[in-house]
Amino acid sequence: MTLLAPATTIPLPAVGRAPVVPALAAVGPPRLLAGLDGAERLDRVAHLTRHGSPPDLSASELVALAEDTGLRGRGGAGFPFARKLSAVLEGRRRADGRAAVVVNGSEGEPGCLKDTALLLYAPHLVLDGALLAARALGAEEVAIGVTRADVARSVRRAIAERGPLSTPVRAQLLKERFVTGEGTALTDGLNRGPGLPSGRKVRSSERGLNGLPTLLSNTETYAQLAVAARLGALGFRTTGDPAEPGTVLLTVSGERVVEAPTGVPLARVLALCGLGPGQGVLIGGYHGTWLPPSAAATVVLTREALAAHGAVLGAGAVLPLPEGTCPAGETVRVARWMAAESAGQCGPCVLGLPALADALGQAVSGGGQRALDAVRARMRAVDRRGACSHPDGTARFVASALAAFPEEFAGHAHGAGCGRPVLGVLPVTGEEAYGADSAPGTGGGRHAGGHTSTLASRPPAPRQRLLVDWTLCQGHGLCADLVPGMVRLGADGYPERAAMPLPARMRRRAQLAVRRCPALALRIQDGT
Numbered sequence: 001m002t003l004l005a006p007a008t009t010i011p012l013p014a015v016g017r018a019p020v021v022p023a024l025a026a027v028g029p030p031r032l033l034a035g036l037d038g039a040e041r042l043d044r045v046a047h048l049t050r051h052g053s054p055p056d057l058s059a060s061e062l063v064a065l066a067e068d069t070g071l072r073g074r075g076g077a078g079f080p081f082a083r084k085l086s087a088v089l090e091g092r093r094r095a096d097g098r099a100a101v102v103v104n105g106s107e108g109e110p111g112c113l114k115d116t117a118l119l120l121y122a123p124h125l126v127l128d129g130a131l132l133a134a135r136a137l138g139a140e141e142v143a144i145g146v147t148r149a150d151v152a153r154s155v156r157r158a159i160a161e162r163g164p165l166s167t168p169v170r171a172q173l174l175k176e177r178f179v180t181g182e183g184t185a186l187t188d189g190l191n192r193g194p195g196l197p198s199g200r201k202v203r204s205s206e207r208g209l210n211g212l213p214t215l216l217s218n219t220e221t222y223a224q225l226a227v228a229a230r231l232g233a234l235g236f237r238t239t240g241d242p243a244e245p246g247t248v249l250l251t252v253s254g255e256r257v258v259e260a261p262t263g264v265p266l267a268r269v270l271a272l273c274g275l276g277p278g279q280g281v282l283i284g285g286y287h288g289t290w291l292p293p294s295a296a297a298t299v300v301l302t303r304e305a306l307a308a309h310g311a312v313l314g315a316g317a318v319l320p321l322p323e324g325t326c327p328a329g330e331t332v333r334v335a336r337w338m339a340a341e342s343a344g345q346c347g348p349c350v351l352g353l354p355a356l357a358d359a360l361g362q363a364v365s366g367g368g369q370r371a372l373d374a375v376r377a378r379m380r381a382v383d384r385r386g387a388c389s390h391p392d393g394t395a396r397f398v399a400s401a402l403a404a405f406p407e408e409f410a411g412h413a414h415g416a417g418c419g420r421p422v423l424g425v426l427p428v429t430g431e432e433a434y435g436a437d438s439a440p441g442t443g444g445g446r447h448a449g450g451h452t453s454t455l456a457s458r459p460p461a462p463r464q465r466l467l468v469d470w471t472l473c474q475g476h477g478l479c480a481d482l483v484p485g486m487v488r489l490g491a492d493g494y495p496e497r498a499a500m501p502l503p504a505r506m507r508r509r510a511q512l513a514v515r516r517c518p519a520l521a522l523r524i525q526d527g528t
Contacts, residue, residue, distance in 0.1 A: 040121075041154065044161040047124035054128045054229050059089055059136040068233035070245060071225065075104055075181070075218030076287075076314045078303065081225070084215060087205035088137060091213030100209035101134045101167075102190065102216040103144040105151065106174060106181040108341075109285050110427035111317040114249035115219035117257040119144075119151045122223065123158035127169065129222030132229055133215055134167045142169040143190045143209055147176035178286075178341035182388050183208075183216055185343070196343045197388035218315075220249050241302050248301060250316045254427035260301060267297050270320060278322040280404050282426070284314030286334055287393030290404035296320070319426060328364040328412045329422035331401040335360050337428040338394040340505040344512050348391040352382040354509070360398060364412040372413050375402070429504075464502040465525045466510045468495050472521035479522060482513040499525075 042050065057065065065071075066082035073079045092099040103126060107115045118126055130142045146152050155171035174180050174189040182197045187208045189195030208214025224246060228236045237245040241263030250258050252273050260269055266283075270276055277296035282288055289311035291299065299305050306312055321327060335357040342349035356378040363371035379399055382391040402409055408418060466486065468479075475493040486506055490496045502510055502524060514522045 042122050042124060044124060044158070047122070051125065051128075051226075052230065054132055054226055057132060057136055057229060059085070062133065062136045063089075065228055065233060066225070069228045069236045070243075071221070071228060072244075073217050074220035074224065074249070074316065076284075078312065078314075081217065081221060084205065084217065085133070085137075087203070088213050088215045091203075091205045092137060095213050097138060098212050099137045099139045100212045100214045101130055101137065101139045101142045102187060102204070102209050102214050103130050103142070103219055103222055104181055104183075104186055104216060105144055105146040105155075105219040106176075106186060107219075107315075108147060108176060108178040108180045109315065109317065110429055111251060111254040111285050111319055112315050113251045113254070114257045114316050116148060116151055118219050118223055118249070119146065120154050123155050124161075125223045125226050126219050127155075127158055127162070128226035129224070129229075131165070131167060131169070132225060133222070137215060139167055139215070140212065141209065142167055144169070144171040145174050145180070145186050145190050146171060147174050147180055149173060177343075178338065179343045179388060179390055182390075185388070187214065187216065196345055197390075220316075241300075243304070244302050248313065248316060250301075250318050252318045253320065253425070254317075263300050263302055266291075266299050266301055266318070269301070269318065270296075275320050278320045279327055280321050282317070282319040282321070282400075283311045285317035285319070286338055286397050287389070288312070288314050288317065288397065288400070290400045292404060322423070322425060324420060325423040325425050326418050326420040327401065327405040327408045328418070330424075330426045331398065331405075332357070332361050332364050333422065333424065333428060334426050335394065335398055336505055338390075338397070340508060342390065342508045343388065344508045346385075346387040346391075348382040348386040350509065350512055352378065352385075352391060353394055356382065356395065356398065363409065366413065366415045366417075368413055368415075372409065463526075464507065466500045466502045466513075467523050467525050468498045469521045469523070470498060472519045474519045474521070476518050478516060478518065479513045482516065483509045486510075487513070 040046070063082050063085050066080070066085060071081040073081060073084070088099055105115050105119050105126075107113070126144075127142075130144070133139070134142050144155055146155065152171050152173045159165075159169050159171065172190055174186070174195050179185050179197060180189065180195055183204050184198035184200070184202050185195050187204060188198065190209055204214040204216040206213060208216055228246075240246045240261040244262045247259050247261050250260060250269060252258055252269065253275065256273055258269060258273065266281065267277065270281070277291075277293040280293060281291045281296040283291055283306060289309070291309055291311060295309050299309060301313065303312070321330065335353075339353035339357040342353055344350055356375065359371060359374040359378045363375050367374075375398065379395040382395050384392060386392060411418060466483065473494060477489055477493055479487045479495065480489045483506060486500055486502075488496045507524075510522075510524060514524060
């Protein structure tokens, strides 16, 4: 049994622009399966026909199942699921038997689509796992946080298809941004807050949804739990690497979702998607690590094998960099996007990440050794100083790129360049602000050839302006410091303009300027 494929197969069809793609098989030859963009969503009846009804398990049985299968979270950290369950059970005992369950389906990174695929096409499998855990814990509520309207509709439809439930289940649409999936940000959003990281070390097992001990895990984790409950530990362990049994969902090139047995060679995943390692492969997404082609050609997909290269699978993003694009320019694009995805709560994010992205851009534009040294200084300045892991992860991405492509960055810094365009193969949202024309090179569009995945497409951000109310402005000048390069002060110390176009990359800074203006003279206007 697999997450999305027919029960008789190990492969999972790919999601993306290709109508038919090769899939991975644990046994026997690979099979050709239709792409999920042409597949039918499994409603309740189709789901039960394919998978059957899940069993009911007690809390102790559920913990034992998670231990015996070695199930780990599939959202990034890879935390053992049995330990999460045990921690919530302990918290529940201290909270008069009360608990909650949260499904993290936010997927704020453009290179990740696996949870989106599950919730669009197999939402009942995710609900099975969440409700299995909720019944075992005696949870008061199951909340599912998502950031796409189509995903929210699919989940709400699935909830309605189930009829009356003993445990209330709701799907809530949250703001789409990179940090939405951080644990405290997710529960804050589900609690009707602004959806920002708390900046404090708060264990969801102690205090999460509605202040209750909360089992918080990723969409795929609950789907894997539902499969394991049906198969049992022995059945689950017949697939994949013996030390890390089962399968993993991977998003390849930000366009295709593939289910692969653990222990499969990365090169096989790429080859069966019609791809190669190119100049290197980014594993784990934009908080992840670059593997050089030699490592990508030999490594297998297990925690131990990836750790030997300083990498983790994270949320399952696999991003090969083709030969025809500029690595330095691609890195600048992502760094700028990551800087704009700040929650706006701490200096390392609000000021440090834009400064890091700017320094990187200057180095790649021929800034010389001094500019490269400035990049490394900016990375050190944000290290372990953020309210959440976003500054550290972004700095790690830049550091990994510098280590993976040292000659590229040195050549650009010293004026030689590489002569290649920036094709924009590392996906980001808001192309008008982070597109290939904003970095060295001449490429255009999100992907070479102009193709765009239907599943990956997102509506463009609305146009906005930053406005100054002259009746209130007192010339404090703080806005010019908070939104540098956009707000410029005249000789009299007041902003030169009353209305300024607000690019997406400056939105977080502009919001901070609005909040901090002593005279309350700034506001952001949508739709113009």
